[in-house]
């Protein structure tokens with residue numbers, strides 16, 4: 001029912017310079033797998049097959065990663081190393097990739113609006129690849145949990161987690177009434193509130209399900225925090241006229257846009273998921 005997942009991936013990744021000078025931050029490896037591939041796995045698990053990537057200048061390797069590398073395939077064909085390509089080959093067999101370039105960096109809302117050409121007029125998911133999510137035991141992945149909720153409520157949903165007071169200024173923060181276990185109806189949301197002014201501790205993390213009317217709202221959303229067009233502002237508008245839910249997901253999330261989060265994710269994957 002939700003077939004497409006949008007990956008805004010045009011940002012610079014300045015916190016990882018110089019590594020990200022010519023390499024997209026989404027290609028930073030967590031052990032041996034690029035960040036974006038974790039996101040694609042999560043979208044596939046949630047039943048999505050259309051991976052719509054919003055890229056920018058210097059992001060060719062993102063496109064190449066999800067394409068055939070004939071020379072490499074030829075070299076390792078029939079050797080034990082072929083096994084190393086098993087996962088990425090399975091992704092390529094099961095998903096279809098489309099790309100569009102965001103020419104100017106005008107914020108996450110603008111990146112999502114740029115993806116409209118690839119999404120069309122249907123509900124869709126958004127993954128910010130630098131928020132890496134992994135399962136907690138036998139639970140479904142975060143996006144799959146959100147799709148199940150969408151089937152029930154048919155409105156936009158943001159994934160949230162509680163963060164300490166001193167970190168609220170780094171996130172979009174929601175306020176809302178709990179309507180069911182872990183599900184809140186949003187009545188306010190603010191992008192990166194000044195310290196001490198956050199309406200709650202519930203921070204939006206990089207997983208969204210959006211209904212397509214968000215595109216029309218985004219077209220009319222003026223620049224907000226940092227002079228950028230913010231998805232948080234557009235979602236507040238949607239919440240005022242319709243319904244937006246916030247879902248406290250089950251699972252573990254690493255902020256791979258920061259060095260400590262990236263290291264934590266790397267250790268977690270090496271200890272729990274990596275196979276020689």
Ligand code: G1P
Nearest residue numbers: 108131171172203204205206232
């Ligand atoms: C974006 C969103 C913010 C959200 C965050 C999650 O901010 O604008 O609302 O909380 O992602 O990672 P960014 O981290 O891109 O500045």
